[in-house]
Amino acid sequence: MERIRAHLAGLAGPFAGRDARAAARAIMTTDTVPKVAEAAVGAARVVGIAKGVGMIEPDMATLITLFVTDAEVPVGELDSRFRRVVDRTFNALSIDTDTSTSDTAAVMASGAAGPVDLDALERALHEVALSLTRQVARDGEGATKLLVVRVELARDEGQARRVAKAIVNSPLVKTAVHGADPNWGRVAMAVGKCSGETDVRQDDVVIRFGDQEVYPGPVDESGLAALTAYMKGDEVRIEVALHTGAAAFTVYGCDLSAGYVRINADYTT
Amino acid sequence: MERIRAHLAGLAGPFAGRDARAAARAIMTTDTVPKVAEAAVGAARVVGIAKGVGMIEPDMATLITLFVTDAEVPVGELDSRFRRVVDRTFNALSIDTDTSTSDTAAVMASGAAGPVDLDALERALHEVALSLTRQVARDGEGATKLLVVRVELARDEGQARRVAKAIVNSPLVKTAVHGADPNWGRVAMAVGKCSGETDVRQDDVVIRFGDQEVYPGPVDESGLAALTAYMKGDEVRIEVALHTGAAAFTVYGCDLSAGYVRINADYTT
Numbered sequence: 001m002e003r004i005r006a007h008l009a010g011l012a013g014p015f016a017g018r019d020a021r022a023a024a025r026a027i028m029t030t031d032t033v034p035k036v037a038e039a040a041v042g043a044a045r046v047v048g049i050a051k052g053v054g055m056i057e058p059d060m061a062t063l064i065t066l067f068v069t070d071a072e073v074p075v076g077e078l079d080s081r082f083r084r085v086v087d088r089t090f091n092a093l094s095i096d097t098d099t100s101t102s103d104t105a106a107v108m109a110s111g112a113a114g115p116v117d118l119d120a121l122e123r124a125l126h127e128v129a130l131s132l133t134r135q136v137a138r139d140g141e142g143a144t145k146l147l148v149v150r151v152e153l154a155r156d157e158g159q160a161r162r163v164a165k166a167i168v169n170s171p172l173v174k175t176a177v178h179g180a181d182p183n184w185g186r187v188a189m190a191v192g193k194c195s196g197e198t199d200v201r202q203d204d205v206v207i208r209f210g211d212q213e214v215y216p217g218p219v220d221e222s223g224l225a226a227l228t229a230y231m232k233g234d235e236v237r238i239e240v241a242l243h244t245g246a247a248a249f250t251v252y253g254c255d256l257s258a259g260y261v262r263i264n265a266d267y268t269t
Numbered sequence: 270m271e272r273i274r275a276h277l278a279g280l281a282g283p284f285a286g287r288d289a290r291a292a293a294r295a296i297m298t299t300d301t302v303p304k305v306a307e308a309a310v311g312a313a314r315v316v317g318i319a320k321g322v323g324m325i326e327p328d329m330a331t332l333i334t335l336f337v338t339d340a341e342v343p344v345g346e347l348d349s350r351f352r353r354v355v356d357r358t359f360n361a362l363s364i365d366t367d368t369s370t371s372d373t374a375a376v377m378a379s380g381a382a383g384p385v386d387l388d389a390l391e392r393a394l395h396e397v398a399l400s401l402t403r404q405v406a407r408d409g410e411g412a413t414k415l416l417v418v419r420v421e422l423a424r425d426e427g428q429a430r431r432v433a434k435a436i437v438n439s440p441l442v443k444t445a446v447h448g449a450d451p452n453w454g455r456v457a458m459a460v461g462k463c464s465g466e467t468d469v470r471q472d473d474v475v476i477r478f479g480d481q482e483v484y485p486g487p488v489d490e491s492g493l494a495a496l497t498a499y500m501k502g503d504e505v506r507i508e509v510a511l512h513t514g515a516a517a518f519t520v521y522g523c524d525l526s527a528g529y530v531r532i533n534a535d536y537t538t
Binding site: 054055057058096097098099100170171172175176178179181186189190192193195256257258260261262264265266 | 323324326327365366367368369439440441444445447448450455458459461462464525526527529530531533534535
């Protein structure tokens with residue numbers, strides 16, 4: 001803790017990239033890489049570090065993230081804007097559905113760089129948080145790919161979030177992504193897992209992998225070739241339009257690999 | 270379908286073991302073994318076959334099971350007793366949380382052997398259904414172990430079922446079982462996933478692996494040695510007492526292995 005505190009004191013001063021990286025490294029547990037991101041907001045900067053690779057549900061859990069900025073910002077504004085950012089980034093992340101305690105997202109502002117535009121600050125906080133969220137998902141236990149699931153045209157944000165979480169957490173979707181298989185049937189299955197969403201009609205659902213519509217399709221041969229190439233990349237984006245309304249939500253996760261099993265089956269208490 | 274029907278006609282007659290096995294083999298998809306069970310009830314018999322290895326939630330899904338008996342039994346009695354049996358066997362089974370359609374459990378009675386005691390018939394149906402449920406769980410995609418989770422001293426059966434399902438479906442519990450690790454912390458974590466069960470207090474929870482209490486414990490050295498040997502067996506039973514009431518429910522599942530990932534990542538549509 002002393003060591004972390006010393007690093008943070010370093011961060012809050014000159015924001016030296018090396019210090020942020022050292023702090024990010026100091027809080028690593030089974031992370032394979034330190035996670036750091038930063039953004040400028042006027043003359044000020046926002047720097048964030050994070051650690052976490054599993055047990056991220058329901059909200060952050062073993063994920064710990066610390067932000068510092070030298071912007072001058074009223075505490076109430078910093079609190080409410082940071083909470084809004086966290087809800088769309090760290091709270092939209094899932095590795096394996098399992099849960100834990102300890103979730104922490106903290107932000108500290110020194111004021112040294114003077115006042116900044118508050119909307120610009122919120123955008124900078126969001127940029128840093130989103131980068132860290134993607135880094136955590138990509139470094140999920142055993143992960144070989146980042147999986148981004150966006151559900152849109154939903155009745156409300158809650159519906160979009162529930163459906164997106166069902167997709168990103170489905171073992172069969174996660175293994176299909178691992179195997180680079182554009183298996184829209186499994187995505188449709190995961191939508192169907194949300195039995196409470198009685199206003200969702202299968203005939204109205206549209207599913208895309210990247211920019212390619214796969215359902216209702218059809219996908220022609222050149223589309224299939226492009227799709228196969230896309231699925232082999234290290235980031236896969238699945239988009240689902242429900243056509244029950246106008247709300248959207250995006251969640252972040254990863255594929256399910258034999259590496260995940262190895263890490264968690266070999267671990268002994 | 271003709272082939273299945275012919276086999277069933279064979280079954281309903283002499284109940285020849287070879288015919289039942291042939292029918293069980295005929296309905297296999299990615300099952301690695303045919304699943305057959307039978308039990309006597311007076312002069313009559315009950316024979317059941319099943320197929321299914323994944324996508325079993327929320328209730329049976331891709332699991333298909335067919336029962337025949339030569340007992341004489343009123344249709345209404347057969348229906349209500351079979352439903353009660355199914356609820357505690359096939360509907361208490363989970364492989365990977367993923368879902369599907371097609372779930373079918375059918376029972377046919379020819380009456381050729383005359384009337385039987387109805388409670389004895391229900392016990393025979395239960396014996397056959399439980400055997401098939403355990404066979405399906407053990408043959409789950411990539412499974413190397415049968416995992417049985419019993420939650421007892423619960424407020425009601427619904428609570429026992431929800432908590433048991435959370436445990437049997439937790440990727441971290443499943444990988445711990447795969448690695449033969451008596452990791453009670455992950456079981457406690459899975460109990461904690463059921464955030465709606467606000468009457469469950471961690472201090473009142475008791476966790477056993479097989480006959481060995483592991484929480485609150487402590488486990489001494491000879492206990493630990495016995496536990497380690499137990500976890501290496503091909504069936505692991507986890508028992509959790511909640512102390513919120515007197516109800517109980519048992520669910521059936523399997524471990525999570527690299528084989529599961531391989532089967533589902535290599536599959537291509």
